[in-house]
């Protein structure tokens with residue numbers, strides 16, 4: 001199955017919650033929709049499932065218009081964060097449910113349903129839970145059962161909305177690996193919503209980053225991590241330090257900032273902003289330095305160094321505690337950028353003032369290349 005989403009728009013009153021979504025999902029793919037709360041991920045998933053309808057745009061599966069079909073006619077499997085399994089039904093009956101309510105003409109015989117459920121429970125490694133009630137399961141076990149229930153009908157597409165969101169970190173990690181194995185074995189095209197970057201990057205074939213109703217970037221985890229397409233994506237991925245620079249012949253230049261480790265960029269000269277992770281900024285004591293340490297705090301392994309630079313520019317560096325000597329409040333330092341991304345325009349003083357902060361759809365995405 002191939003899904004084509006074209007220029008989908010959804011408004012709630014005056015608010016445009018989906019602002020023109022274009023996305024092609026390929027057969028057998030596991031796609032993660034990643035974005036902050038309120039970016040429209042769940043709304044998009046609900047439209048795909050037929051639980052909500054767009055104001056404009058198209059949704060086609062294998063070339064057929066899915067917006068003309070009711071939810072029951074789409075054969076989607078849906079798993080929510082808090083999936084309400086039927087509490088009065090045993091696990092096996094919960095998993096069988098979708099098959100038992102099929103129209104008579106499509107419904108398998110009782111024996112076939114039993115065999116299918118047994119096979120699925122074994123496959124999902126929850127056969128030992130078959131006779132338990134949902135109230136007798138852990139959160140992780142419940143989500144495995146919920147996935148079994150969604151898979152029982154052999155869905156065209158599996159939609160998962162933060163399915164592990166309510167579980168603790170270790171269980172989440174285990175379930176993530178398990179889900180990837182299940183996906184690889186079934187080949188079911190899957191869309192997975194999360195706001196957890198690690199989860200999206202580890203699980204998905206392709207990650208779709210959403211911000212405020214728009215797709216900001218689509219790509220493989222490594223590609224997005226190494227080359228965030230917009231300032232929004234950069235910030236979302238933790239490049240929270242923004243230093244105003246001048247671009248000259250592809251180099252970022254700022255007083256007291258060594259950028260010689262950064263590759264040259266094929267970008268026009270002019271004002272720009274260097275985005276970095278705090279761990280990629282190395283401060284070194286220097287009486288001539290243009291940045292001043294404002295505060296130092298320790299996490300045990302790391303020191304967090306607050307910095308203030310020219311024109312009130314604020315930055316934060318994170319350095320291994322054992323390697324950081326002489327960094328105390330009041331000390332002037334020079335900075336070395338070990339990695340970072342450059343976007344045109346300046347966002348200095350924390351204000352989103354220029355091109356660098358404008359929504360991506362309003363300006364072309366710059367392709368960066370190493371000269």
Ligand SMILES: Nc1ncnc2c1ncn2[C@@H]1O[C@H](COP(=O)(O)OP(=O)(O)OP(=O)(O)O)[C@@H](O)[C@H]1O
Nearest residue numbers: 012013017035036037038039040041042043044195
């Ligand atoms: N039925 C509704 N009526 C009005 N506004 C809605 C409705 N459903 C969603 N919204 C709004 O649409 C926006 C997008 O919501 P959505 O649930 O799709 O975001 P999300 O990215 O899934 O967020 P989260 O990660 O918190 O679930 C939010 O601002 C939300 O308040």
